[in-house]
Amino acid sequence: MRDLFSEIFSSMSHSKMRFFLTGISTAWGIFLLIVLLGTGNGIINGISHAWLNEDDNVVTIEPSKTMLSFKGHPVGRRIDIDEIDGTLLKEAFPEKIRATVAELDKYVLVSYRNKYSETDLAGYYPGYKIVRNNVIIAGRDINDIDIEECRKVCIVSTNLCKRLFPTLKPEEIVGKTVAVYDAAFKIAGVYRPAKSYNISRTIIAPFTTVKSLFFNDDHISKLSLIVEGLDSEKANKQFVEDMRGFLAGVKQFSPSDKKAVTITNTYDLFLYISGLFRTINLFLWIVGLSTLVAGVVGVSNIMLITVRERTRELAVRKAMGASRLSIINLVLVESVTVTLIFGYVGMVLGLSLVKLAAYIVSLSVDASQTGVASSIFMNPGVDMGVVLGATAIMVISGLLAGYLPAKKAVSIKLVDALAAND
């Protein structure tokens, strides 16, 4: 083995410049592959963090209208959702539903002195945070006493504050009174949506207050269920169907009526985004590998020239007793060695750049005081699998690059090659 490598290195040092120039294209290919996948992962991590609720799988149920007639009921009948449905569902699926959150939504006009904004008013119980991940930055959150006493208090989002109180700091906003239509709400706290991209201006108020002021029945706008133990697409689909069937029994609509209630599952979003990520990843691999192909063709080309130049030498080796295999090895190992050496140079440079990017991103995350990552780009990097995969690709590329030259090398006509004069 040592002999084989010393053979190869002495022949490589023979044409250093050429190998260097060829090697660069291989290094560039691997470099690009690593950087593409690294930044791709950064984007994927960023998007997952921003869009996906990492911990919980949330299923929401909203009222709608039937599209199938059922037991004499006409098509287009409105199916309402009530608070009690949460309790019923939790009893029906105790294993799967961990918690339920009832919500009242109303699109309202809110004003402070001469400033107006149209926005959502959401009525919640204090436990709402499991579906709405807000950060209170001034004042307090909705509490049980607010619910009990139907207090006209609210918490407002920073996005709304920019509109209504452009000059005030969050601490100064707490205690002000805003008008929702003609009802006066005292601002108990200011919140910032956990995700920076979230431009929601929703005002959050106690469930009971919103209900007494703006709703005259027991129906709710949305029921959110925190579900658990559903880790496959099939399990999720099954659960949604079971739930629809259960509600069909309670509300008297056809179990096959998909429109009677609107059920959305964050797992579908997860699937959708995962599919998107797979596509992005595939695309990046294709772009990276295509670049690498250029490098491989370059190495193959240079090996062909080398074999041609070494025709005489290879013929001498054969005359001295070299087997076909040893000639093939000479070319293939050389090709793989060149590819690996330069491939690793490219890989190390690529990994360094990705690490540098990760470092810069981490600096910007630290700079935002709350420590909540807010970038669409986070934790760029490649895992060990990619490094091993790239290594395998380099070896295979080296073999491919050496295949034709090696074939040419063993088919040298001994008699002609040996007789050729310099």
Add this chain to the structure above:
Amino acid sequence: MIDLKNIYKTYQTASPVPVLKGINLHVDEGELVSIMGASGSGKSTMLNIIGILDNYDEGEYYLAGRLIKNLSEDDASIMRNQLIGFIFQSFNLISFKNAMENVALPLYYRGVGREERNALAMEYLDKVGLKDHWDHKPNQLSGGQCQRVAIARALISQPKIILADEPTGALDSKTTQEVMNILLKLNKEQGQTIVIVTHEQDIAAQTPRRIFLKDGVIYKDER
């Protein structure tokens, strides 16, 4: 040692060219033979067949008692490695290897370890008087020195026969004689069988047996 029986060889080109038309030749162990002939007489083809570098179409060729016919490429390589030492007109040394490594090459393909083959290579370099030049690359050596390195390389595998194709073709008259003296000495002192292809009359004159080829047949065999 060498037994050629009715050897025929035709180059299959657009219009087939017969080069050997029934060669019968017997060379005993310890002989020093020169083969002469004009270009196109078939002498190089005959040497290539003897050296197992080329195939023949008809007849039988025995080398050291073994029938050499229709060998696979790898078997031919093994046979060459074990039985034959080559000396070429253009030396055919490997340019990026030094003298010692060049001499050691046949042993590399015989699977001899690095230290042992390098030690042996030094021994054979000493025999051709180039021990001091062991670390010189071919381009740092004169033509005569290169050919002496090539002779050491041919000898290191202790071959049954040495085949020399115009060994002095690229040398001046002084070094020509030096190289011939080495070959003559090898034959005389060690009984090494040697076949030399040459077109130089005064080279052939120094060998005890001379074979003349013309139009693919041996027309004169003088001793």
